Amino acid sequence: MIVRHWIASGSLTIVLLACPANGSAYDVRTHGEITRAAFERSQRVADYLTAVGLKSTDTFALGEVTTSRLLADFENTGTARDWMIEGAIREDDLKSHPGLDTLGCEFPEHVPSPIDRSLNHFFDVQRGGRGLTVLGVTLGVPAPDWALGRQGRGPDPDQNQFSLPDARDYQLRSLIAAARDERGRNTALLFRALGQVVHLLEDSAAPQHTRNDPHAGCVEVITGQHSWFEEYVETRALNARFRRRGAISPPLIVEGYEIVATRPYQDFFATASRQGLADLSSRNFLSAGTNFSLLFGTCGGLPEPVCEPATYGQEPRSFSIRTVDGALVEGTVTVYTRDVVDLMAGTSIPRVPVSSRSVWDQHLEQRGLFPIFTMNTINYDAAADILLPRAAGYAAGLLDAFFRGRLEAGISVTPNGNGYLATLQLTNRTPGETMTGTFTVYADDQDGVRTELPGARWNLTLPPDTSTSQLTFVVPGTTSPGPWIVAFQGTLGTEAGVIVAAQPSAVYVGRLARDYFYSERTWSNPPLVYEDDQDPPFEDLTFFWTRTPWVAAWETVTRWRLDFLEYSSFGPERTDYAVRAEDSFMVFYTPPGGAISRVLELSAGAGGGCYERSRLEFSVYYYRQFGWETSAPVSSAAAEIVELEPPPDLATLFGYSHAAPPRVLGTLGRISTEQAGPTLIDLGEARFFGVRLLTRPGDPGPLLPPAPYYPSGDSYYSVTVSCAVSATPRFR
Amino acid sequence: MPRRRRARFGWTALTGIVVLVAAAGAHGQQDPLCPYFAGCEFEAPGFTIRVVDERTGEPVSDAHVMAIWIVYGMYGRKGPIMTLEAVSGSDGTVTFPAWGPLRGGSTGLEPGHDPAISVFKPGYRTLFVINPTPLSQELLARVHPFHRAGQAFALVPFQGPAAETIAELRKAAYPLSYPSSRAPQVVRDAYVHRYRRVRVELERLPRDTEVSRFLRRLDEEIQAYRTGGDR
Numbered sequence: 001m002i003v004r005h006w007i008a009s010g011s012l013t014i015v016l017l018a019c020p021a022n023g024s025a026y027d028v029r030t031h032g033e034i035t036r037a038a039f040e041r042s043q044r045v046a047d048y049l050t051a052v053g054l055k056s057t058d059t060f061a062l063g064e065v066t067t068s069r070l071l072a073d074f075e076n077t078g079t080a081r082d083w084m085i086e087g088a089i090r091e092d093d094l095k096s097h098p099g100l101d102t103l104g105c106e107f108p109e110h111v112p113s114p115i116d117r118s119l120n121h122f123f124d125v126q127r128g129g130r131g132l133t134v135l136g137v138t139l140g141v142p143a144p145d146w147a148l149g150r151q152g153r154g155p156d157p158d159q160n161q162f163s164l165p166d167a168r169d170y171q172l173r174s175l176i177a178a179a180r181d182e183r184g185r186n187t188a189l190l191f192r193a194l195g196q197v198v199h200l201l202e203d204s205a206a207p208q209h210t211r212n213d214p215h216a217g218c219v220e221v222i223t224g225q226h227s228w229f230e231e232y233v234e235t236r237a238l239n240a241r242f243r244r245r246g247a248i249s250p251p252l253i254v255e256g257y258e259i260v261a262t263r264p265y266q267d268f269f270a271t272a273s274r275q276g277l278a279d280l281s282s283r284n285f286l287s288a289g290t291n292f293s294l295l296f297g298t299c300g301g302l303p304e305p306v307c308e309p310a311t312y313g314q315e316p317r318s319f320s321i322r323t324v325d326g327a328l329v330e331g332t333v334t335v336y337t338r339d340v341v342d343l344m345a346g347t348s349i350p351r352v353p354v355s356s357r358s359v360w361d362q363h364l365e366q367r368g369l370f371p372i373f374t375m376n377t378i379n380y381d382a383a384a385d386i387l388l389p390r391a392a393g394y395a396a397g398l399l400d401a402f403f404r405g406r407l408e409a410g411i412s413v414t415p416n417g418n419g420y421l422a423t424l425q426l427t428n429r430t431p432g433e434t435m436t437g438t439f440t441v442y443a444d445d446q447d448g449v450r451t452e453l454p455g456a457r458w459n460l461t462l463p464p465d466t467s468t469s470q471l472t473f474v475v476p477g478t479t480s481p482g483p484w485i486v487a488f489q490g491t492l493g494t495e496a497g498v499i500v501a502a503q504p505s506a507v508y509v510g511r512l513a514r515d516y517f518y519s520e521r522t523w524s525n526p527p528l529v530y531e532d533d534q535d536p537p538f539e540d541l542t543f544f545w546t547r548t549p550w551v552a553a554w555e556t557v558t559r560w561r562l563d564f565l566e567y568s569s570f571g572p573e574r575t576d577y578a579v580r581a582e583d584s585f586m587v588f589y590t591p592p593g594g595a596i597s598r599v600l601e602l603s604a605g606a607g608g609g610c611y612e613r614s615r616l617e618f619s620v621y622y623y624r625q626f627g628w629e630t631s632a633p634v635s636s637a638a639a640e641i642v643e644l645e646p647p648p649d650l651a652t653l654f655g656y657s658h659a660a661p662p663r664v665l666g667t668l669g670r671i672s673t674e675q676a677g678p679t680l681i682d683l684g685e686a687r688f689f690g691v692r693l694l695t696r697p698g699d700p701g702p703l704l705p706p707a708p709y710y711p712s713g714d715s716y717y718s719v720t721v722s723c724a725v726s727a728t729p730r731f732r
Numbered sequence: 733m734p735r736r737r738r739a740r741f742g743w744t745a746l747t748g749i750v751v752l753v754a755a756a757g758a759h760g761q762q763d764p765l766c767p768y769f770a771g772c773e774f775e776a777p778g779f780t781i782r783v784v785d786e787r788t789g790e791p792v793s794d795a796h797v798m799a800i801w802i803v804y805g806m807y808g809r810k811g812p813i814m815t816l817e818a819v820s821g822s823d824g825t826v827t828f829p830a831w832g833p834l835r836g837g838s839t840g841l842e843p844g845h846d847p848a849i850s851v852f853k854p855g856y857r858t859l860f861v862i863n864p865t866p867l868s869q870e871l872l873a874r875v876h877p878f879h880r881a882g883q884a885f886a887l888v889p890f891q892g893p894a895a896e897t898i899a900e901l902r903k904a905a906y907p908l909s910y911p912s913s914r915a916p917q918v919v920r921d922a923y924v925h926r927y928r929r930v931r932v933e934l935e936r937l938p939r940d941t942e943v944s945r946f947l948r949r950l951d952e953e954i955q956a957y958r959t960g961g962d963r
Contacts, residue, residue, distance in 0.1 A: 067952050069910040075949075226804065226839050244843040244867065324844035325864035325879070365867065 027234035028072040028089040030252065034202050034388060035088035035195055037254040038395035039081045044403040049080060051407070052175065053483050053503045054187070056081065061188035066090065070111050080191045087162065087195020088202070093117050114157040120146035121203045124212040125270045125278040126302050133212055143209070143278075144269040147200035164265060167193035167402070171499045175487045176440075180448030194402065198395040201277060204269050205391035206230070207383065210282035211300055213289035228362060229288065232380045233388070242377065243363055246322040250381070257389035260344060260397030264495070268398050275344040277394045284340040285383055286354050288362070292336070292373040305338060305354065309373070313337035313351055317378055319364055329365060333358035335378055340386060353382045405500030406430045409486045413508075413650060419474040420650045422453075424504060426471070428462040430492060435462045435500065437490010441473075445480050446648040453479065477651030481508070481589065512690075513584035514658040555583035555693050559700045560718030585661060587644065587690040589653060600641070600681040602671050602727040609673045610634040610697055610723040617716040627716075637695040638672040639725040643686040662688065670694070671727055679727075697721035762874050767838045772872055774813060774841060775832020776801060779881035783824045783851055786886035791824025795853035795887065796929050798922055799828050800908050801846050801876060804839035810909045813841070817922035820853075824884070833874065840871025847878055849885070850907035852926065854933050856887035858903040894937050898946065905930045905950065913956045920957040927954050 039045055049056060059078030068075045071089050076082040093113035119140030122132035132140040145151040149163030160166070167190055174186035203209045208227060215227035235242040235249040242249050262268060262275070270276035274283065283304040286292065290300030292309045299307035314334050321329045335353035342349065355375060359367050362374040406429035413422050428435045441456035455473040462468065484504050492498035558580045612634050617627035644662040647653035656662055668689060669681035683689065700719035766772035783792045796819055803813040813836040818826045843865035851859040864879045890900060905927060911919045927950045934950070937943050 067956070068949060069913075069953060069956070073906065073910070075945075077945075231804075241844060243871075244865065246844075323867055324862055325866045327867050329867065 027230050027237070028092060029074065029237040030230070030233050030388075031088040031091075031199050031202055032072075032074050032085045033237045033252055034254050034391045034395060035085050035198055036081065037392040038198055038399060039084050041255075041259060041392065041396040042399040042403070044400040045080075047406070048403040048501075051503065052485065052501045054080065060184040064185065064188065066111055078188070080187065083188045083191035084195035084198070087192035087197075088199045089195075090192070091117055091121075091162070091196040091199035115160075117160075120152060120160075121200060122209050122212060123204060123269060123278050125210050125276070125282045126304060127212070129270065130212075132214065134214055143200045143203060144266055147197045147269075148265055162193040162196040164193075164197050164402070165497065167197065168497050168499055172487070172489060175485060175499065175501050176442055176450065176452075178449055178451065180444075180450075183450065194399065198398060201268055201395050201398055202391040204276070204278040205281050205387040205394070207281045207285040207287040207387075208289065210278040211285075211287050211290045211302055213287040213300060215288065227288065229375065229380050229383070232377055233384050236384065241324070244323040244325075244365055246324050246326070252388065253385050254388050254392040257393035258345065259400060260394045261400065262344075262397065263401060263493075265398065265401065268394050268401075273343060277390060280340075280342060280344070280390065281387055284338070284352075284354070285387070286375065288375050291375055292355055292357075294373065309336055309355070309357070312354070315351070315353070317353065317356075319378065321364060323365075331358070331360055331364070331367070333360055333364070333376065333378065334371075342390070349386060352386065353379050355379060404430060404433075405435070405488065405492050405498055407435070407486065407488055407500045407502040409502040409504040411484065411504035413475075413481070415654055416474060419476050420479065420654075422456070422473050422475055424456075424471040424473075424486070425467055425469075426460075426462065426486065426502075427467040428464055430464055430500070432464055433493035434464060435460075435488055435490060435492055437488055437498075439486055439488050441484055441486050441504075443475075443480050443482070443484045450485075453484070475650070477654075478649050481647060481650050481653050508587075508589040508653060510587045510589075510656070511584050512587060512656060512658040512661050513582065516581040516583075517578065518580070519578040555581070555697055555724075556720055556722040557581045557697045557700060558718055558720040560716065583658075583693070585658060585690055585692050587656070587662065587688070589644075589647070589688045600669075600683050602679045602681065607673070607726040608724040609637050610695060610721060612700065613720045613722065615716075615718050615720075618714075634698070634721060635695065635723075636673045637693065637723045637725050638670060638674075639691050639693050639695075640670045641668045641681050642666065642690050642692060643668050643684075644688040644690050646688045662690070664690070671725060673725060691725075693723060693725065695723045695725075697723045762872055767872060771835050771838050772840065773833040773835050773874055774801070774803070774876060775834065775874060776814070776830060776847065776876050776878070778828055778830040779878045780825060780827045781849070781878075781881065782884040783820045783826060783853070784884050784886050785856075786888045789886075791820070791822065792853055792856070792887055793820050793822045793824060795820040795824075795826070795851050795856075796926055797826045797852075798850045798907060798926060799847040799878065800850065802842040802848070802908055803836040804842065804871075810842060810845075812909065812911045812915065812919055814847075814916075815911060815919040815922040817925055828878075840873075841876050843869070843871065845908060846876040848908060849878070850904065850926075851885060851887060852904040852929060853887055854929075855889060855891065857890040858900050858907075859885060859887055860903065860907060861885060894943075897933070897937060898942060901930050901933055901946070905946075910953075911957075913959075924954050924957045927957075 046056070049058075057079060060080070060083065062078045065076045065078055066086055071086060074085060074089060076086045090111060093111050094116045095113055119132055121143050122140060123143040124130045124133065129142050129144070131138060131142040131145075140146075141151040146160060147163060149160070149165040152160045153163045153165065154160070170186045170189040170193055174183050174190050177183045177186060206229075207213070208215050208229070215230070232242050232249065233252070234240075236252040239248055239251065241247065260268065262271075267276060270278045274280075282302070286299060286305065290302060292299065292307065297307060299305075314336060316332050317335045318332050319330065323329060333356045336355040336357065337351040337353050340349040340352045340354075341347075355373055356379055357371050357373050359369065359371050360374070360376070361368060362376050364376050408427040408429050410425045410427075411422060413420050415421075422441075424441065426439060437459070439458050439460055441453045442450050443453050444450045453473065453475055456471075456475075458468075458471060460468060482503075486502050486504060488498075488500040490496075490498065492500065560578055560580070610633070611631055613629065613631045615627065615629045643665040645665055647656070647662065665686075668683060668686060669679065671679050671681075671691075698721050700721050762772050781797070783795045783797065784790060785792050796817065799816045799818075800812045801814045802810050804810055813834055814831050816828045816831065818828055820826045844862040846863055846865055848863060849859075849861040851861075861880065863876075865876075866879070869876070890896075892900075907926075911923060913920070931947065931950050931954075934943060934947055
């Protein structure tokens with residue numbers, strides 16, 4: 001009895017000591033690659049970044065990036081994608097366990113953590129969905145509960161701060177925090193948390209995690225053998241060799257499975273109809289510790305797949321492996337096959353080798369005396385090539401679900417007394433789901449400090465594909481023209497605590513024009529000179545600007561003469577000579593973060609050029625008026641696209657004039673009426689740019705001799721040279 | 733757990749341990765319990781190699797050579813249980829002393845990387861040599877010799893564009909897994925010295941984003957290995 005108690009309690013102690021080792025999952029770079037594929041395949045992630053004015057190349061919280069050495073050589077460059085990959089790797093963070101060294105447990109270098117996170121990476125879906133359980137002792141919470149924040153979540157250091165609800169918290173702060181750095185830090189945390197969540201979903205594609213098969217390789221008697229399956233898959237992720245093999249392992253396959261669209265989040269893991277990823281891996285595959293066995297043939301006590309080798313297909317499979325020392329190992333194993341049923345896709349994959357039996361060991365290296373059941377790289381490859389693309393498809397689906405909310409925000413701003421009237425219209429574009437909650441508008445100042453705009457908060461219920469009425473609020477002239485952001489916080493469909501965001505796509509199009517008139521009348525001195533600036537220059541063209549051809553720039557010079565003969569007074573004939581000129585500078589401003597691309601395409605066949613027009617009119621008072629006109633091309637015309645210094649606030653933006661234009665920072669490109677095809681102009685980071693004519697209209701030259709006049713009228717003669725370039729803009 | 737079940741478990745565990753101990757005898761020189769409870773001990777005999785120029789066959793001096801023995805770690809992550817460094821002499825000879833025994837993990841050393849050799853000399857391509865570990869050598873064997881001891885290894889002269897040079901420098905800086913910052917001083921020193929040599933070459937390249945990032949990373953690693961401990 002004493003011996004039994006000693007063994008039982010001693011074993012339990014060892015288990016508790018060794019527990020951090022139990023939960024290793026797909027190895028870190030495998031998680032990284034699956035997560036990378038999920039991130040890149042999720043269209044909603046890309047849409048979200050665009051909606052909040054972020055680019056895939058933007059970087060966040062660079063000072064908090066974990067060094068590559070602690071991320072299995074993965075280099076986090078600070079982008080959203082890399083933060084997600086770092087999260088996927090760091091979900092395996094663990095505590096330091098110095099005592100375990102003495103038991104032969106070699107710990108990898110890791111980021112110190114107050115928790116052994118990997119204990120919560122198991123989901124025994126065939127036994128009520130319990131977490132990791134060893135010798136009847138529950139060592140961790142079920143993976144979906146850990147991922148979805150139902151258990152283990154909290155503010156204490158030994159609780160989970162990277163669950164799905166945590167990701168929502170970080171998302172909100174990434175949108176509304178005042179300081180730019182704080183928003184960037186929370187953006188990093190948002191994507192890191194999502195990486196940690198998808199790690200847990202990816203683990204559901206690992207049979208050892210869904211069949212309660214500990215595989216630490218530390219005190220193997222208790223915690224199970226090191227997972228050679230995961231080790232091998234990692235060599236595929238790293239383009240490395242496996243054990244003694246001379247050849248590099250084949251590349252990892254993570255593509256090829258449709259993105260899974262399901263709700264709620266729990267259904268990605270398991271459903272009553274067995275369509276979850278854990279259902280698939282647990283009920284279709286065996287694992288090293290739940291394999292067929294001649295002595296302990298219970299397959300871990302799990303009902304599926306059935307633990308009767310005789311019911312499986314049996315096929316001889318030859319192998320030939322060249323080892324690092326050049327030796328050739330050749331042999332044959334009998335693989336046990338079954339049809340893997342994918343209830344989510346409604347497909348069946350025939351004759352998948354889920355186990356092997358032969359005289360060879362599990363590494364296909366050593367030949368024994370008796371045939372044994374093992375799992376080897378033939379089985380590993382078969383399982384990985386089915387499970388990993390599904391892991392990526394499910395993970396991308398979860399990301400799509402997280403970012404599924406779609407909000408459209410149109411806004412226009414016009415001067416209104418001492419302030420500026422903003423008119424906002426919101427549209428819920430989320431398919432089939434109503435938004436109920438608070439909509440708030442925030443704006444950044446030029447230092448990036450984000451504040452809530454006064455009077456810009458509404459509690460609304462917005463059914464799908466429905467728009468609000470015009471929501472108006474007045475902001476002071478010190479308000480930044482952008483970026484503004486509308487944040488929704490509330491319930492989307494049936495999910496509470498959802499955050500959706502959009503940047504109102506206000507675009508300002510203006511014409512800084514000068515009208516110049518010089519008249520030298522024969523009877524007056526001094527001459528009349530008149531100049532005028534357009535005020536205000538900006539029009540709200542939010543909804544029309546991309547459809548309207550730009551009259552990009554123009555300038556005219558007209559010389560004219562008016563001859564009067566005043567019969568009534570029989571006075572002398574008089575002649576007015578005048579020059580009138582007009583030139584304009586078109587400016588376009590879209591606040592940072594708007595949903596436009598960064599390449600401007602000006603369509604083929606830019607219109608315009610320089611023309612000379614002559615006009616002669618006769619007026620005969622009370623009787624008739626007639627004349628003639630000729631027009632002839634003079635030359636082609638060209639204009640340049642220049643980048644302008646962005647305005648710090650609305651008052652500055654609306655205060656620009658021809659006499660006080662924005663400062664030109666540089667030239668972005670050039671368009672000409674001679675060009676045949678479309679002109680592509682890389683706008684780079686420019687948000688404020690102008691189009692200005694390069695070709696100046698020439699002097700029309702001396703006028704013709706005075707026109708003949710009629711006894712009771714006058715004559716008007718003018719020559720105008722006018723240059724313009726116009727083109728249809730399109731943003732790619 | 734019911735008492736009878738517990739008892740059954742106890743006896744089963746005891747029987748299993750006895751069986752495993754017996755099976756462990758196959759590891760020969762090792763403590764037979766080491767894979768199960770305490771971790772195994774490893775060692776390697778000293779050896780000498782030569783470094784020569786592939787074109788001329790002449791010896792290459794001042795090449796930095798690392799011999800790296802990789803041990804499996806939990807979570808499938810690996811790290812060097814031992815890394816030795818040496819610099820080739822005027823006759824191209826590099827000599828590594830014997831080391832061990834050192835206690836490592838319970839899974840053994842990685843074939844091919846027990847040890848692997850990394851040779852770095854500016855003006856040449858970085859050379860990486862894997863150990864032709866014979867099939868007959870257990871991963872858990874106590875002694876892991878280099879099976880190409882006494883041979884000459886040829887360095888290929890290289891002078892290429894910056895991108896290719898950076899790739900060569902990366903191969904030199906990160907030949908295999910990273911050592912833990914808690915690794916023995918001799919292991920960390922080998923990496924620090926390699927990083928410094930790589931750094932010197934990196935500084936000669938035009939400074940762009942990639943070079944800057946590489947430099948920053950090397951500095952971080954040097955700092956970590958100099959101070960030790962997790963960051």
